[in-house]
Amino acid sequence: MSGPPCVLVLCLGNPDRGDDGVGAAVAALLEEHLPPGVTLMARSGDMLALIEDWAQFDAIVCVDAAAPMGEPGRIHRIDLAHEELPRDMAFLSSHAFGLGEAVALARTLDLAPRDIVVYAIEGACFDGGAPLSAQVAAAAAPAAERVRAEAARLQEQENHA
Structure with a gap:
């Protein structure tokens, strides 16, 4: 492939806040396993x-x-090319500005990538210092596999665009 990389897998969350750490857990599983x-x-x-x-x-x-x-542990796939982030789905951030706001601002500024697919994993506990709950920890591996397949699909799509 020539030029800059076309697909980014971005895992969000604070591993020191219970289930908010699922992004880091998925990232650890994906290291060395992405196309x-x-x-x-x-x-x-x-x-x-x-x-x-x-x-x-x-x-x-x-x-x-x-x-x-x-x-808790349920994995939601949201393809922002075809749908909006559900209003009833709160993405937890330790900041007032979260994923939904970042996507909206990037779109307003015409800086958002054409394709954004979000894998949201429902959590149970977001307390400081808490570990991942058992349900969310069990969802990390299936989420990582789905993300890996999604990245490969998008890369193939981008390479043929």
């Missing part, structure tokens, strides 16, 4: 920096924890 040319990045801080992170990419697969909606 060549796919970039992996983990972020736990400033969500505004996301816009700079994804500026050079054509497609993003994002992993983040979501507030519990009834089934």
Whole structure:
């Protein structure tokens, strides 16, 4: 592939806040297991920096924890090319500015990649110092596999665009 990498896998969350650490857990499982040319990045801080992170990419697969909606560990796939982030799904951030706001701002500024797919994993506990709950820890491996396949699909799509 020539030029800059086209697909970014972006895993969000704070591993020191219980289930908010699922992004870091998925990132650890994906290290060395993504297709060549796919970039992996983990972020736990400033969500505004996301816009700079994804500026050079054509497609993003994002992993983040979501507030519990009834089934901790449930994995939701949201393709932002075809749907909006659900209003009833809260992405938990230690900052007032989270994933939904970063996507909206990037779109307003015409800086959002064409393809953004979000894998949101429902959490149960977001307390400081808490470990991942058992349900969320069990969801990390299946989420990592789905993200790996998604990244490969997007890379293939971008290479033929």
